[in-house]
Amino acid sequence: MNTIQVLDFQGHGVRTEVRDNKLTFALSDVCSVLGDANPSNVVKRVRESSLHIVEVDTGYGVKPMNFVDERGLIRILQTSRSPLVESFQDWADERVEQLLSGKTVNAAGVVGGEDAIIAQAMGILDARVKAAEHALAIAAPKAQVYDDYMTSDGSHSVAQAAGLLTQSGIVIGQTRLFAFLDNIKWTYKRGKTRQIMQYAREQGLLVYRARTYPDPITGERKTADPQIRVTPKGLEKLRIKLLPPLTEELAA
Structure with missing residues (x-):
């Protein structure tokens, strides 16, 4: 078998x-x-x-x-x-x-890779949340989940970034996150291709990752449009822009 x-x-x-x-x-x-x-x-x-x-x-x-x-x-x-x-x-x-x-x-995902690290972080987070004080029972998990995820090195695809933001209390999908990146002038559309604004690259918020794929007819490796990826710094900036400060949530 x-x-x-x-x-x-x-x-x-x-x-x-x-x-x-x-x-x-x-x-x-x-x-x-x-x-x-x-x-x-x-x-x-x-x-x-x-x-x-x-x-x-x-x-x-x-x-x-x-x-x-x-x-x-x-x-x-x-x-x-x-x-x-x-x-x-x-x-x-x-x-x-x-x-x-x-x-x-x-x-x-991968043993010892990013997905495994995230799964381990979630387990640690769950234990910490159970021990948290009652006054922080709502606000603390949002911040802690995000902090644990940020310990992973490397950039994330926009789909992955949307998933991490959702875990931190910001419900957003890949399509909406791309629209938000356009709105805050981190990215822009050139024809059918989305590009990174120079500012976002210089500030280390977004990066490109080269991609290749096998030609379905010849099998030859070809270059695809580079993938836009969100750096840990960019993810933190997005969280700040999309999620109110914890002090506001506690005061509500």
């Missing part, structure tokens, strides 16, 4: 398998994430060389399932109209990068 790992993407379980040192994804799970109810139509978009069959124990018996490699996944995402395409692509890219770097991919 093949070794199947179920990774979490925004509450969706995505079954994966490492095949020839490449991370592959269950086609039916990808369709579920993208809101496509008919995988038999989606599979027609994928080249046969990007597909393989895996015998999967579904709980109702062992059944053959289509899995797609990174090239096949790119092909599917390029033809999807789902609003989750960009965030799912970022998530898949990170899982593939983790595998290529030799880290162990598990349901939480």
